Amino acid sequence: MFDDFFRKQTVPGKTKIAMLILDGLGGLPPEPDGKTELEAANTPNLDALAGKSALGLSVPLGPGIAVGSGPGHLALFGYDPLECEIGRGPLEALGVDFDLHPNDVAARGNFCTLDENGILTDRRAGRLATEKSKILIENLKKIKIDGVEIFLESVKEHRFAFILRGPDLGSSLTETDPLITGTSPLKLKSLNAGSERTAEIVNQFVMQAQNMLFNNYPANMVLLRGFAKLPIVPTFSEMYKLKAGCIAVNGMYRGVSRLAGMDILKVDGITLADEFTSLEKNWSEYDFFYLHFKKTDTCGENGDFEGKVHAIEEFDGQLPRLLNLNPDVVIVTGDHSSPAILRAHSWHPVPLLIYSKYCRTDAIHTFGERACAKGSLGHLPAKYIIAVALANAGRVAKYGA
């Protein structure tokens, strides 16, 4: 496997790499010959950097595949998203930006409806409205069980994320959701000795939740399924010999970064400028910085073309603060595309720029989808971006004589 091979080839160094991720960066023009969000944005700093960089298009997972931010980031960090799967529970938690820790056990929760005999009549409690669901969640948060922290996060309608944090938790567990109506919810069972106490905790929680929800028809019970921890993957330190720091405001990105063994760096505030301040403060302490900018994706998903253009311009305005630190390698790309006209993540490959003194430039002096399509990095699978960056940073040994 290339990944294992690559791990053996990396060598320590003193160079610094910054990976700047504009979430959902790739876009589409509103009309065929028009400009994408990135092409429409006024980005003098990105354009100047492009002229000193190698350009290409990053392919998050494969042709035609739109990825979520979880797999999108796993790929950017050099993991194969198909080999390193995130379970349903952790996915639900990360998906609502919960800051999941490596030993947390997470499950996907539903509010559901039981009849007077305890028989399940609706697995989704009539698709309970999100506002109502949130009130119930706040109530359920009062449940305390010794030796464990319980976190609950409303997702949408009847759905919520359920997370346990504490020592010695196991995730080899059955599910309480029978997946069909006309039967009772199941009692949770452990599938190995290490998960027995966890099963007891969950069953206690479910019992207390049922008591609390007793008079709350149609949402008078909860179902839990997809128990899992985050997968265990080799860290940045193990794979790349990099001391890595994550600068992200949203929990999901911190969660995936923690999985990769990055330190989560303190950001005072929530703006991109605050993130760049954290970058400056921590510059001397790390070899690798991952900096995440959410607004581009948010605007894309909201169908806000102009908002996304402005977000990109905001990023462009901050970029010199990194360049002034003299990084050896700079990566600018996204975890996936989120064209405003689609109001969703899309399958389109993502503009990619890798700057270093040794990158072999493309003589292309603009950063955009069509400029990048002509770049010498070609269509680069996202999981290899870190390999190219490490090579540019002088951190990969020659293979063979």
Next chain:
Amino acid sequence: MFDDFFRKQTVPGKTKIAMLILDGLGGLPPEPDGKTELEAANTPNLDALAGKSALGLSVPLGPGIAVGSGPGHLALFGYDPLECEIGRGPLEALGVDFDLHPNDVAARGNFCTLDENGILTDRRAGRLATEKSKILIENLKKIKIDGVEIFLESVKEHRFAFILRGPDLGSSLTETDPLITGTSPLKLKSLNAGSERTAEIVNQFVMQAQNMLFNNYPANMVLLRGFAKLPIVPTFSEMYKLKAGCIAVNGMYRGVSRLAGMDILKVDGITLADEFTSLEKNWSEYDFFYLHFKKTDTCGENGDFEGKVHAIEEFDGQLPRLLNLNPDVVIVTGDHSSPAILRAHSWHPVPLLIYSKYCRTDAIHTFGERACAKGSLGHLPAKYIIAVALANAGRVAKYGA
């Protein structure tokens, strides 16, 4: 596996393919927007050929990986360098340009230091100076053992390559290097019956070497490890139904070519012009010619930008001698990049040109890194170059009906 598949698809033919390898061809511009060595060189013949060719960038092994010439050439010959690994001993021999034969047994040698009790005190003999090591090697060459030829090649400091050539040698052997100090060197043991005689030969050699080095503190003993033969791989004849000839001045390239089942063609002299003379002389006898030009890499590794430019121009001057022979397919590329500004092999993909009457040209009339980045062959893994060349030579059958 694609290789097996491909092998079944090839058919015999009368067409001729010439693969011209400029070692370390790919380069970098001294400043971001400047020209690379190849772009700076005046290459009217290559440029004219580019206009009739398909262009692209060859990826020797994978993104971010700088390869040695060994794996680089294995890929160019259609082998997967990770599946077809060259052992430590053969690597050491090829690395100093030793002309290794398929049944040679090679090991990596160290001069080391023993105390008066025969206990190893320094595995590297104080990193003995290369000049001193060379003198000792000349001495050790006097050791003769019946039924086998022994070759010794100084590598660097305390290191040397040890090669046995003769009938019925085996390489299933332990090592004499205990890898730690404070213990005695180990007696070599065979791991199967076919290697018993070889173990005896090596132990005899080590005993004689110890006697010779007795008064030569700190280099008073040798250690040998990494015994191996070249891997056994299917030949050009078996895989591609090609009668193939190698035209190379340096031993390493002849070694890898012999591994691939090529005939090593006589070159009268050591210049590129001499190599082209050999090509002309042997033209009628072979289907496939591999011609190797070392100077581009040597200049790259020496940081000699201008020298590399001139080497490329020297190549350009010889190219018409091949074209006058009316080859059906011409490949021009390198085994890896060696930018003069890096003074080393690098990870950058390598300019690639494939000419045939049927190649589908790119209407690009120049041969260079940035021109090739726009070519229709895209980023082509080096191991598939031969497949495209064979197809262009009409030597690959249609798959399926």
